[in-house]
Amino acid sequence: MAEVIALIDYGAGNLHSVHNALKAAGAEVTVTADPYVVRAADRIVLPGVGSFKACAQGLNAIPHMIEAMTERVHVGGAPFLGICVGMQLLADRGLEHGVTPGLGWVPGEVRLIEPTDLAIKVPHMGWNDVAVLPHAKDHPVIEEGEAYFLHSYHFAARDWHDVAAMTDHGEGLVAAVAKGNVLGVQFHPEKSQAYGLATLRRFLEWYP
Structure with missing residues (x-):
């Protein structure tokens, strides 16, 4: 029987492109805003583009969704993938448009990219290297490669061991976080061509 991959629909702008990429990677995807579906899912994917605050509000607006995600991931052990702002929401809080609480699954906060070199443009946009850290x-x-990024805020993890990969944009920026069965990528696998599809395939084959 095929696995149920729950792609959470909370109004994120990259929902359909992530859906198409997961299908291209071989998944049978259920796009859902139903917490009961999430509680029964084999894997959970949380997309996200835009501001941390707007995405957090959208997720919180679905009754019992965060409780369902938390139960399925932290009690049931389902593999979880957060993409872009979906990854940032794993933090304790975001500092975009004020302070907004996150899920608190990976300790840290999401801050504005503030390069010291004025030649470095924000947002960080385009193709960049994904460098896997020695402990990961x-x-x-997560593997070495080149992926597509588009973000003005970055994940500042509290524990270095939760960081799986980095990229460079005038300074080191977190490209991926990993904590048990929870994984988050700052880059967009749905826009990262062969590297992105390979990342999604590995997620679909991952049994932490």
């Missing part, structure tokens, strides 16, 4: 070299999903 054996992670089954």
